[in-house]
Amino acid sequence: MKSKDKSKQKAAQAAVNYIRDGMTVGLGTGSTMNYFLEELKHHVHSGLEIQGIPTSKQTAEIAKENGIPLTDFSQTTKIDIAIDGADEVDTNLQLIKGGGGSLVREKIVAQAADKLIIIVDASKRVAQLGNFPLPVEVIPFGWQKTAAYLETFGCKPVLRMADKHPFISDNGNYILDCAFETINEPERLHQQLKQLVGVVETGLFINMADMIISARNEVVEKMTSTH
Ligand SMILES: O=C[C@H](O)[C@H](O)[C@H](O)COP(=O)(O)O
Numbered sequence: 001m002k003s004k005d006k007s008k009q010k011a012a013q014a015a016v017n018y019i020r021d022g023m024t025v026g027l028g029t030g031s032t033m034n035y036f037l038e039e040l041k042h043h044v045h046s047g048l049e050i051q052g053i054p055t056s057k058q059t060a061e062i063a064k065e066n067g068i069p070l071t072d073f074s075q076t077t078k079i080d081i082a083i084d085g086a087d088e089v090d091t092n093l094q095l096i097k098g099g100g101g102s103l104v105r106e107k108i109v110a111q112a113a114d115k116l117i118i119i120v121d122a123s124k125r126v127a128q129l130g131n132f133p134l135p136v137e138v139i140p141f142g143w144q145k146t147a148a149y150l151e152t153f154g155c156k157p158v159l160r161m162a163d164k165h166p167f168i169s170d171n172g173n174y175i176l177d178c179a180f181e182t183i184n185e186p187e188r189l190h191q192q193l194k195q196l197v198g199v200v201e202t203g204l205f206i207n208m209a210d211m212i213i214s215a216r217n218e219v220v221e222k223m224t225s226t227h
Helices: 003-016 031-045 057-065 103-112 143-151 186-194
Strands: 024-027 051-054 081-084 116-121 134-138 155-159 174-180 199-202 211-216 219-224
Touching (some): 003 031, 003 116, 003 219, 024 031, 024 103, 031 057, 031 081, 031 116, 103 199, 134 143
Parallel strands (some): 024 051, 024 081, 116 211
Antiparallel strands (some): 134 199, 155 174
């Protein structure tokens, strides 16, 4: 296993310790989360009783294959904890997410959860956000116009493609990957972009993470938020 994968797995294993019997658990999306689902599967098979809320069709499928029980989000009154990956994490626990295109559902589930734990390999930790192009989910209608407005905020938006066609999110939308030179004020930028008609959501997760669990090979580090 490559060192980055080992690190993702270590962080995922550390996060499973926060899951208790009876919890409703938000299940994020991505390769790091897949390690978490693998780990959770073992605990469920050993008797851990949880209900999962998947943040994507992909995660729902993997959870089902692994025998992890899922529940209907619309009928859920409380999510005790959500676990998810991230593309970048800064020193204030602000995040860029959406590399896998699931940012909207991830953010809805994270917002509904009492606690959000982010699991990453340590290479995702940065002093300042912005090296990773910011995913912004947009309505397909007039996306070129939305992209032009986004550009005025100092980025180069690129329409995400999959097999020579625009990538379509689980919500039927497009993703514009917006490369900024750097993001100095993530909260302000998120608010500004959110105001544009056509923007559904940005991949900036501001003041949402309660804990970051990062790993470099065997070494696991935890950062907790004060917000
Ligand atoms: O849309 C995808 C998510 O925000 C992922 O959590 C994020 O892209 C990190 O994915 P990975 O664990 O594969 O690096």
